[in-house]
Amino acid sequence: MAEQPTKTSRKSEQGAHAKRRDRPPGPRFEMRISTKYAPHEPSEGKPLTCTDETSLKPDQLLELYRYLKLTRLVEERLVNLYRQTKVVGGVFRSLGQEATAVGTAYALQPGDFITPLIRDLGAVLVKGIRPRDIFAQYMAKAWGPSGGRDLNIHFGDMGKGFIGPISHLGDMIPVMTGILIGARMQKKEIVAVAYIGDGGMSTGAFHEGLNFAAVQRLPLLVIAEYNHFAYSTPTSLQTACRDLAEKAAGYGIPSHIVDGNDVVACYEVTKHAADYARRGGGAVLIEAKTYRRKGHAEHDDQRYVAPDEIEWWEKHNDPVDRFEKYLLEKNVAKQDKLDEIVSEVTRAIEEDCAWAESSPLPEGEKAAYGVFDNSIVPPAFRPPVLEK
Amino acid sequence: MAEQPTKTSRKSEQGAHAKRRDRPPGPRFEMRISTKYAPHEPSEGKPLTCTDETSLKPDQLLELYRYLKLTRLVEERLVNLYRQTKVVGGVFRSLGQEATAVGTAYALQPGDFITPLIRDLGAVLVKGIRPRDIFAQYMAKAWGPSGGRDLNIHFGDMGKGFIGPISHLGDMIPVMTGILIGARMQKKEIVAVAYIGDGGMSTGAFHEGLNFAAVQRLPLLVIAEYNHFAYSTPTSLQTACRDLAEKAAGYGIPSHIVDGNDVVACYEVTKHAADYARRGGGAVLIEAKTYRRKGHAEHDDQRYVAPDEIEWWEKHNDPVDRFEKYLLEKNVAKQDKLDEIVSEVTRAIEEDCAWAESSPLPEGEKAAYGVFDNSIVPPAFRPPVLEK
Amino acid sequence: MSTAVKKEHRSARPERGGPATMVEAIRQGIWEEMERDPTVFVIGEDVGAFGGAFKVTDGLIDEFGKERVIDTPISEGAIVGAACGAALMGMRPVAEFQFIDFISAGFDLLTNYAAKCRYRWGAGIPAVFRGPCGSGVRSGPFHSLNAEAFFLNTAGLKIVEPSTAYDAKGLIKAAIRDPDPVLYFEHKKLYRLPRLREDLPADDYIVEIGKAKVVREGRDLTIITFGAMVLTALDAAEELEKEGLDVEVIDLRTLAPLDKATILASVKKTSRVIILHEASRTGGIGGEIAALLSEEAFEWLDAPIIRLASIDTPVPYSPPLEDYYLPQTKDVVSAARKLAAY
Amino acid sequence: MSTAVKKEHRSARPERGGPATMVEAIRQGIWEEMERDPTVFVIGEDVGAFGGAFKVTDGLIDEFGKERVIDTPISEGAIVGAACGAALMGMRPVAEFQFIDFISAGFDLLTNYAAKCRYRWGAGIPAVFRGPCGSGVRSGPFHSLNAEAFFLNTAGLKIVEPSTAYDAKGLIKAAIRDPDPVLYFEHKKLYRLPRLREDLPADDYIVEIGKAKVVREGRDLTIITFGAMVLTALDAAEELEKEGLDVEVIDLRTLAPLDKATILASVKKTSRVIILHEASRTGGIGGEIAALLSEEAFEWLDAPIIRLASIDTPVPYSPPLEDYYLPQTKDVVSAARKLAAY
Ligand SMILES: Cc1ncc(C[n+]2csc(CCOP(=O)(O)OP(=O)(O)O)c2C)c(N)n1
C-alpha cells in the first residue's frame, strides 16, 4: 500500500511524449489496496470476533456497542410499526451489516459530513440524529424533520454533518464532492463520507462524482458496501471486478478492503483513511464486505437467495454477536453491563417512538409551502376563474 | 498480462463469507496492463519509426500508408473548404494522431463495428466510408448521407459497420454495448470498437456502458485516446490516473498501452485484443498515447498549450513521418511508390470533393420528413386556423 | 448468476387472454410478443430472476433464458443506450425502468440518441421504454413521478399510458411492433386494481398508438385525461350525472402524438372542457392540450379551458399532503359544476 | 495544470458598465458578483484557463484563482451535483454547461436534487446553471437546443433567458443572489450581436426574476416571446406597423415562474395573441402560456391563440433546412396579418 500523500508530481518514465507535460501523481500500474483489515477465515472451532488492533478505549468500545444495538433495535421497532401499518412506506433493513455503518461513521469528527444509504441507519444515528426523527419520518408525521414530505432518512441536518440521500443511487457522490469544494473555499478541514452499494457503483453519477473528487484531491471517503445484492441482483451482475476496491485504480486513489461485520476494523480503516484524506491525500475508497440478510425491503421474498446462505451468516457472522463476544473476551465489559446498555437503549427507543406516535400527521395545506424560499403555491384544483 | 479468457469462475481465497456465493472471474489485485507496444524513448540520434513486430504483409502496410495519407489529406482539404467558407460548421482535426484511428480500425473484420470520435476520421475511412460522403456532410449538402441534417461524421452505415457518434461524449459506449447484445442474440461473432477521449472517459455514460459490457463479457474494444487535451483541459484535470489504461481495472478487464503514433503497433494491439474478445474474453481497453497538434477545432487559439510542445511533436513524432521512414528503411517501398500513392489519393480526393461541391443544398421542406417512419410534420409557422 | 442456487421458483406461462389485471395484461403482451418474434427481448434491473420490482416480467427468464431477459447493473443510461444499439441491429428491446423516476438518468440517451437517430440518418430505433409511474401510493418525491412532460418537446418519441387492462395489453404489443421508440408508462396504482380486472380476448390484438378513446359519452362537458385519472374522471362524471350533468370523458391513451381528431370532435360537441392530469399543473401536458384547443376549437368554446392537476410541488409523502397535492374526485366535481354553470 | 507553461495571456478586468455586448454584460455581472461576495464561484468545463467555449468567463481565473474558477472533467452530472453540494455549504456556484444541450446529462441531478432539496428538508440551493442555448447558427441537432421545456414541469427551478445586454447583466446578478436554483439560458446568437451592444450603467443593478417586459407597446395584437425571438418579433412588428398594425411585444425574460400579470394585462388590452418561441412547437413553453390565457383571459380573447414555433423535428444543420425549421420574420408577419384580420 502506497498511501502517503505525494503532493509533488512524479517524474515520468514513459518517453519523450510524456515528458512534454506534467503528469498527475500516483505510481504506475500498482493497485494500492490495503487488506490489513480484510475478512479472514474463521479458524476451526473459534468463532469470529473483532480485530485486536485498535486504539479505541473501553468507553468508546461500549459506545460503539450502544450504537450497534441502537441501530438494530430501532429497525426492529420499525418493523413492528410496519406490521401495525403505522409506517406509511417500506422498511429497509440493515440486519447483519450494521457494523459497517456504525464503525465507519464513528471514526469521524463532529464537523465531518456523511451521506448514507438507506441501509446506513447506524451512521445516521452515530452522527447524532435522534431515533425520534427516524420514527416520525417513517410514520410520515408532522414533527418529523421533513414534516412528512419525504420518507425514512431522506432529510438532512447541516449542523450535524448529515446529508440525507435521495432515492436516485449515485447522485450523492457528486453532491458530497461539492460539499468538500465548499469546505475547501471556507478553509474547513473536514472529510466527507459517502456510502454506496455494490449496485450503486454502476451508476454514471458515482463515476463522475468520485472521479471529480479524485482529480481535485478532495478528502472524500467512499464506503462501498459489498453486501452481495442490489435488490435481487448479485454483485457478479453489477461488476466484473472481484472486489469493489479494484475500482479505486480507475480513479487513481488508494483503497482498503475491510471486514464489514467487524465494527472495530471498520472504525480503524476509516480512521486511517480519514487521517490520510484530511492531511491532503485526497479521496479513498473503502470496501466493506458484508451481507444483506433481509430482502431489499420488508416485502421482498428473497427467492433469489441460495437456501442456507442467510442462516450461515446469521449463525457465524453476525456483527453484533461478534462484537459482544469480543467485548466479553477482552473483558471490556461483563454481560450485565451489556444488558444494562440494551435496557437503556430500549427505553430510549420506546420514549422516542411514543413521541413520534404522538405527533399529528401534517395538515394537507402544508404541502403548498416552501418550494422556493418563502413560497406558497396556489391550489391547482381550484381554478381562479371558476372561483369568482 | 493475464489475458486468456477464463470462462470458469474462480475459487475465492477470501474466507467463508465469500465462499457463500459465486464470484466473478478475474485475478485479484492485478492490473492486467500490457505495455508491449507502449511508446518508448527515441534513442539518441535515431528518430522514431514503427514497431518491428508485425504480421502485416507489404501490401497491407502500403494500404495502411494510403489510409494515413488519405486521412491527412481529406482533413487538409476540409480546412481549405473551411477557409473558403464552404464548410458550414467547424472543422476538427486529427493532425498528429491519425495513426491511432487508422491502425486500430485496420485490425477489424468487415462485419465488425466502430463508433468513432470526431478525431477518428481515419477509422471511418478504413471502414469504407468514402471521402465524398465526408465532404458532402461538412458542406451540409443534399447528397450527403444525412441529407444535410447532421454534420461531419454524425451519420451511420450499418452495412459497413459504421455508427456515427452524437456530440454527447460517452453516449456511444452503451450504444455499442447494445450492438453487441444484438449481435450475440443473432449469433454473430463480431467485435465492436468504441473510441473515447481522455475527456470523454469522465462521463457517466462511458462508465455505465463499459461496465455493462464487461459484466456481460461482450467483445467491446474501447480505444482511449490520450491526446493530452479535452478542448483546453489537460488530462491531469480529467483523471487522477497516470494512464488511462488503469481504468480497466475498475471494470475487471485487461488493457493495453500502445504508442498511438505507431500505426503498426496500433494495428497489432487491436488485432490481439480483437482476437481475445472474439474468443469470448470480453471487453478490452486500449490506451493510445498520442498528441493533438491542432486546437479543439479550427477556431481555437491554443493559448493553453506550452510554447514548444506542438513543434516537438511535429518534428519528432509525426505518425505519417514515422511510418514513411519505416516503410523506406524496411524496404517495403521506395519513395516513388509512396509518391504514387499520394498522387492517387490526391486525385481521388479532388474527384470526391468536386462531386460533393456539385451537390445542391437540401430543399427546406425536406426538414419536415422522417422524424418517425414515413412521417411528415406540419409547418409550425402556418397555423391551420389562420389558413382557412 | 445465482440461478443454480436460487430457491425453487418458476412462474407459469400466463394464459392467452382470460381475466387479467393490468399487470397481468402487460405480462401477457410481452410474453406473446416474445413468442411471436425472436428479436423481442427484455432488459432492465431485476427483470430476470426476480421478475421485476412489480413482477411485470415474472417468469420470462425461465421461458426465454437470460440472453433474452437481461438483468442489468444499476445503469439507466446503459439500459437506454444498449436498447438503442440492439434496436439498430434489428432487435426489439423492451427496456424497464424500475420506477419511471429513474428515467431521468436515461434522459440524455433517450432525448439525444433514441429520439433523433431516424431523423439524422434514417436509422429507426424500434425500442420500448417502460416502467411504473404515478403518485397516490405514498411513495414520496422519488417514486411517484409522472414523466410525460419531460419528453413532449423532443420530437421523435411516442408516449403511451393505458388505463385499462385491455389497452395495456394492446398498447404494449403495438409499442413493441412500432418502428420507432415508444415510452410506455404504467400507473403503479392500477397494476393490481381489482376494478380494472377484465376478460381479455384470447386472440392477438393491438391498440393503435395515436388513438384516444371516448370512455364515457356526454353532451355537457368534456374531461380530457389519461392513466389513473381516468378513474377519477369517471367517478366524478357519475356523481355529476346525479345532478343532471352529462359529462364526456376522453382517455388519451397516447400522449404523443396526441389524437387531435378525437379531442377536437368532443370539445366541439360539448364546448366546455376540463383537462385533468396527475403531474403538477405548470408545464404539464395540459398546456399542450389547452393550446391545441384554444387554437383549433376556439370558436366552439363557451367557457375558459380548465386544467386540473397536482399542485406545483414535488410529490409529498405523508397521506394528507399527498391527498392535497393530487386532484381529487371532489375537486373535479366541484370544478365541473362551476364550469357547467359558467 | 498547465498554468506554469501556458502562453502569456491575461484578460483584463472588464469595465463596470459602459458599452457592452451580451457576452460582455454577462461577464461583467459574474465578475462583479465574485468581487462582491466571496462565496460566488464558477465551475464548468474549460471555464478557467480557456475562459469558456464562448469566453463568458474569460479572465476570471487570473483574477480569482483556480479555487474559485474550477475546470472540471467532462461530467455534467458532477458539475450539477458539486454545485448543489457547495450551495448547501453556503456557497453560490455559477455552473456552466459548455452548450446547453449537455444539460441533458445533468438532468437527473437538476430535477431530483437541486429542485427538490428545499421542499424536502428546507435546504435551499442558491446555484446558477447557465450556458449557451439556441439555434439558427448552423450547429446541428446537438448544439442548438432550447431546453426550457424540459424543466417547466419540475417545481423548484427558476428559468430565465435575457434578450438584451442590460437584462443579461441584471438577470445573472439576480440569479446569483437568488436563494434558489436558477437556470440561466444565453442565446448564443445574441452573445456578440452588434445590434444588442448597449451602454450599461456603472452602478450595481439587478433585473428582478419573475418580471416580463413590454418591449414594444401596441394596441392591436400581442406577441409573447423571449430570447432571440424577441428580435424576430420586433422586426415583424416594425414591418406590420407599415401596414397600420400596432403590435405589442412582450419579452418574458423569466420563463419560470411566468409573469402572469404582465402577460394578462397585455392580452386583455389587445385581445389577440401570438406566442412565439424557438423550440419545437409541440410540448414547448407556448402550451403553458396558451393554457394560462385560455383560462384566465378567455373573456378577452377575440381570436384563437396562435403559437408560432419551430417544427417538430430535431434541429437540422443545413441552412435551408434550419431556416425552414425556425419561424422567420415573414412567418410572424404573415400570421399576425391574418390574426388581425380574423
Ligand atoms: C438510479 C437508480 N436506479 C434504480 C434504483 C432502484 N433501486 C433502489 S435500491 C436498488 C438496489 C441497490 O443496491 P445496492 O446499491 O447494492 O445497495 P443495497 O440495497 O445493497 O444497500 C435499486 C436498483 C435507484 N434507487 N436508483
Ligand SMILES: Cc1ncc(C[n+]2csc(CCOP(=O)(O)OP(=O)(O)O)c2C)c(N)n1
Ligand atoms: C457530454 C458532453 N459534454 C461536453 C461536450 C463538449 N465537448 C466537445 S469535445 C470536448 C472535449 C473532448 O475531449 P476528449 O474526450 O479528450 O476528445 P478529443 O477532443 O481530445 O479527441 C468537449 C468538452 C460534449 N461533446 N459532450
Ligand SMILES: [Mg+2]
Ligand atoms: Mg448491495
Ligand SMILES: [Mg+2]
Ligand atoms: Mg483528448
